[in-house]
Amino acid sequence: MDEDLLATAAARAIAYTRERNERPVFPDGEAVSGLSAFVEPLPTTGTDPHDVLALLDSAGSPGTVVSGAGQYFGFVTGGTLPVGLAASWLVTAWDQNAALGVMSPTAGVLDTVAGAWLVRLLGLPTGTQHTFVSGTSSANAACLATARDRLLHDMGHDSVEDGVFGAPPFRVVVSEAAHSSVVKALGVVGLGRSAVVSVEADEQGRLRADALPPAGEPTLVVLQAGNVNSGAFDPFDEVAEHFAGTPHWIHIDGAFGLWAAASADRRPLTTGMDRAHSWAVDMHKWLNVSYDSAVAFVRESADVARTFRVGASYLPNGAHLDPVHRGPDMSQRARAAETWAVLKSLGAEGVEELIDRCCRHARALGEGLAAAGFRVHNDVVLNQVMVSLGTDEETERLLNDVARSGTMWAGGSEFNGVRVMRLSVSGWATTDDDIEESIATLTALAGG
Numbered sequence: 001m002d003e004d005l006l007a008t009a010a011a012r013a014i015a016y017t018r019e020r021n022e023r024p025v026f027p028d029g030e031a032v033s034g035l036s037a038f039v040e041p042l043p044t045t046g047t048d049p050h051d052v053l054a055l056l057d058s059a060g061s062p063g064t065v066v067s068g069a070g071q072y073f074g075f076v077t078g079g080t081l082p083v084g085l086a087a088s089w090l091v092t093a094w095d096q097n098a099a100l101g102v103m104s105p106t107a108g109v110l111d112t113v114a115g116a117w118l119v120r121l122l123g124l125p126t127g128t129q130h131t132f133v134s135g136t137s138s139a140n141a142a143c144l145a146t147a148r149d150r151l152l153h154d155m156g157h158d159s160v161e162d163g164v165f166g167a168p169p170f171r172v173v174v175s176e177a178a179h180s181s182v183v184k185a186l187g188v189v190g191l192g193r194s195a196v197v198s199v200e201a202d203e204q205g206r207l208r209a210d211a212l213p214p215a216g217e218p219t220l221v222v223l224q225a226g227n228v229n230s231g232a233f234d235p236f237d238e239v240a241e242h243f244a245g246t247p248h249w250i251h252i253d254g255a256f257g258l259w260a261a262a263s264a265d266r267r268p269l270t271t272g273m274d275r276a277h278s279w280a281v282d283m284h285k286w287l288n289v290s291y292d293s294a295v296a297f298v299r300e301s302a303d304v305a306r307t308f309r310v311g312a313s314y315l316p317n318g319a320h321l322d323p324v325h326r327g328p329d330m331s332q333r334a335r336a337a338e339t340w341a342v343l344k345s346l347g348a349e350g351v352e353e354l355i356d357r358c359c360r361h362a363r364a365l366g367e368g369l370a371a372a373g374f375r376v377h378n379d380v381v382l383n384q385v386m387v388s389l390g391t392d393e394e395t396e397r398l399l400n401d402v403a404r405s406g407t408m409w410a411g412g413s414e415f416n417g418v419r420v421m422r423l424s425v426s427g428w429a430t431t432d433d434d435i436e437e438s439i440a441t442l443t444a445l446a447g448g
């Protein structure tokens with residue numbers, strides 16, 4: 001083992017994180033051109049690992065988007081908490097395959113503990129099963145596959161063995177404001193991207209319960225905790241009430257919004273969420289754990305086992321469902337360890353404080369920008385703020401100027417037909433000063 005190589009890597013990584021707030025948030029043209037250092041034909045001969053690492057750092061680091069910076073408000077990405085990063089390094093050194101408890105007792109215990117903590121923290125029903133996957137896109141697909149198999153099972157069709165060929169139809173109900181990953185997941189699990197009943201959403205992107213189709217026939221309903229633009233929540237209670245007593249499955253895509261349940265102040269947004277049958281949530285967004293990490297939750301273990309249990313002569317296949325029997329992956333990184341580390345470090349109070357702080361910052365951004373003459377497009381109920389200038393062209397110019405500013409970054413979106421700047425406050429590193437400075441930067445650029 002070349003300890004010097006690892007020490008060098010650690011030193012380079014520490015220097016990178018130390019300079020987080022000094023680097024341009026979005027790489028400048030020179031840094032992006034520097035990436036040409038990687039573009040070469042497959043080398044025939046090898047390179048010394050120290051030189052490989054030096055190139056990765058010298059050409060690669062300047063070309064990164066500093067998504068952990070205090071003034072990075074792009075997409076809905078959170079920056080890795082130091083304890084998450086540190087745990088990630090250790091987990092990488094362990095090199096564990098978390099598919100089975102017998103492959104790594106440590107990974108197995110941390111998976112069980114972290115899963116149980118999450119169920120409690122997010123207020124999900126006791127007994128809910130969890131599976132760590134790479135992102136909410138995968139978690140949505142895993143949950144929807146489970147829903148498909150359960151609904152068809154109840155209709156007398158074994159889709160696990162026979163596929164969807166010849167299966168009786170059931171209805172899929174999705175908000176017109178559903179996230180693109182939900183639409184993709186429906187296609188992946190054979191239910192079709194377009195073979196859905198699309199339900200109208202209101203001006204905040206909330207599904208309108210009064211526009212739901214009548215209950216009765218077997219139905220898969222996909223709801224959303226945290227609209228990717230506005231942060232709004234679908235009316236879970238009303239939807240659950242609407243379908244109560246009829247064959248149905250409710251799945252909630254809560255990539256970032258599910259975390260509202262960890263905060264006493266935000267929890268009312270999630271009312272009725274516990275009436276669903278499955279939920280998807282990212283760790284790598286608002287919990288500020290390294291990529292790739294998310295969790296698929298399913299209420300009943302029999303449903304998980306029906307869809308995901310595998311049989312092989314060499315696999316333990318007892319009553320306990322190892323991760324390989326709970327989700328789409330076999331070999332997998334010990335992802336739960338990083339979530340365990342962040343939860344252990346923050347505690348429930350620390351998670352609540354992180355969520356509340358980001359929401360407070362989002363509100364301050366909205367209020368500050370409104371006072372500066374921006375139009376704020378959403379009710380800032382969570383961590384998302386959307387603003388625009390007088391015309392789409394002016395907003396577009398602002399987006400370009402912000403990208404060039406180097407001091408902050410936020411992306412564009414379209415909301416109710418208007419070009420907007422979408423600011424998401426999802427990182428632990430953002431401070432009150434960052435919010436003030438960002439308002440000042442945006443105000444100056446808007447006037448320019």
Ligand SMILES: Cc1ncc(COP(=O)(O)O)c(C=O)c1O
Nearest residue numbers: 135136137179181228253255282
């Ligand atoms: C509401 C929502 N659902 C799903 C996803 C997809 O999550 P991931 O990027 O982890 O696959 C996102 C990502 O932004 C999201 O905001």
